[in-house]
Amino acid sequence: MQSNADSAQSSRPPFSSVDCEGTYRHHLQGICTNEVDAIYWSFTTTLVKTDRDGNVRTKVEVPRHYGDLCFCDGAIHVAVNFGRFNDPEGNADNWVYVHDADDLKLLSKHESSEVFYGAGGVAYHNSKFIVIGGLPEGVEENYIYEYDKDYKLANKHVLISGYTRLGIQTATFAAGLWWFGCYGSKLLTTDESFNLIGKYDFDCALGVVGISGGTFLIGRGRGEGDQRTGKALLADVDEEAGLTIRSVAKL
Numbered sequence: 679m680q681s682n683a684d685s686a687q688s689s690r691p692p693f694s695s696v697d698c699e700g701t702y703r704h705h706l707q708g709i710c711t712n713e714v715d716a717i718y719w720s721f722t723t724t725l726v727k728t729d730r731d732g733n734v735r736t737k738v739e740v741p742r743h744y745g746d747l748c749f750c751d752g753a754i755h756v757a758v759n760f761g762r763f764n765d766p767e768g769n770a771d772n773w774v775y776v777h778d779a780d781d782l783k784l785l786s787k788h789e790s791s792e793v794f795y796g797a798g799g800v801a802y803h804n805s806k807f808i809v810i811g812g813l814p815e816g817v818e819e820n821y822i823y824e825y826d827k828d829y830k831l832a833n834k835h836v837l838i839s840g841y842t843r844l845g846i847q848t849a850t851f852a853a854g855l856w857w858f859g860c861y862g863s864k865l866l867t868t869d870e871s872f873n874l875i876g877k878y879d880f881d882c883a884l885g886v887v888g889i890s891g892g893t894f895l896i897g898r899g900r901g902e903g904d905q906r907t908g909k910a911l912l913a914d915v916d917e918e919a920g921l922t923i924r925s926v927a928k929l
Contacts, residue, residue, distance in 0.1 A: 693717070693889050695924070696732040698908040706899035706908040708746030708799060708848050709885035710754070712779055717895070718754050719885075719908050720744045725756065725782055732909075738782045744775070745811075746799030746848045746885070752779050755800050755807065763796035763812040764844055772797035774809065774829060788829035794821070795845060803851035804870070806832065810858065813845030820846050820858075822872055835872040842866070848897070852888020853915055859883045865920045878920030885910065886921075894921060 693711060704722030711717050716735065719726040722744055726737040745757040754777045761771035772790040774797070777783060790797055796812035807825045820842060822835040837846075837858075846866070848859035855875060858866040859882035867876040885897020895910040912924040 693730055693895055693910070693912070695911045696728075696730065696909065698726060698728055698732050698910070699734045700726070700737075700907075701901065701904070702726075702906045702908070703904040704742070705901075705906050706884045706897050707744060709895060709897040709908075709910055710747050710749045710850075710887050711889060711895065712749050713890070716779070717910060718747060718749065718779070719897075720747050720756055721906065721908065725754070725777060727779075727782055736782050738777075740775075745797065746801075748800050748802045748807075748850075748887075749779060750802040750807075753777060753785060754779050754782070755802065757790075757797040757800040757809055757811065759793075759796045759798070759811070761796065763798070764814050765795065765812075766814045768794040770794065770796040770812070772809075772811070774800055774807070790823065790825070790829065790831075792831050792834065793823050798845060798847055799849050801849040801851060801856075803856075808849060808856075810846040810849050813842065815841065817841060820866075822846075837866070837868065837872055838874055839866055839877065847883040848886045850887045850894075852894065853892055857882070857886050857888070857894075857921075859886045867920060876920055880920045880922075882913075882921065884908075893924070896921070896923065 702721035707720040747756040758773040774788045776786045798811035820837040824833040842860035843862040856868045863881040865878040865880040894913040913921040916922040
């Protein structure tokens with residue numbers, strides 16, 4: 679017979695709110711997990727792997743600008759732009775770089791020139807990748823670029839969202855929806871076909887990833903100069919707010 683203590687332990691999510699060990703030269707861009715025992719953090723010019731408690735297991739310096747990232751089949755996929763973001767003329771230089779999830783060794787590079795305003799994030803669901811990114815002022819819709827597993831463009835989706843500051847920064851599919859984090863503390867949700875479901879005042883522009891139990895980890899960062907830090911906070915779905923940060927009492 680399972681004891682109350684055992685039951686409580688088994689019902690806990692595999693991840694909890696945690697600080698990433700160390701300080702970094704540039705701010706946090708996104709987070710993801712391997713859904714078991716590791717968290718991955720993109721600090722623009724440093725890619726970091728920690729355990730569930732935030733202890734660094736390995737890290738590598740990377741060229742600027744590494745954006746949001748996702749885990750797929752033992753690898754970490756990161757949206758990279760070496761050109762300009764949010765340029766109305768589309769002067770971006772976009773890639774997805776793929777790293778081994780164990781030692782963060784670079785495995786491959788995939789050009790994604792179709793992301794016109796600068797690739798800022800990548801997410802995976804249902805055998806496809808999506809890449810999201812920047813947006814110039816005055817453009818009243820966001821764009822989502824869908825790729826197959828070989829990074830061949832399959833579709834370009836128009837999200838009727840209204841203008842969001844610098845486009846969409848982070849993305850994840852969880853709880854039956856797409857979740858998109860934007861600067862200005864805006865959260866967008868869509869169905870699988872990228873039809874807008876909700877628009878909320880919630881800050882997840884530095885990372886959003888669904889984890890088991892219907893909960894989320896939300897990236898947050900602080901600091902200035904070369905003393906930037908990152909943390910991941912547990913959050914729950916909220917019908918009115920989209921997501922809410924879980925209180926200490928609920929941890």
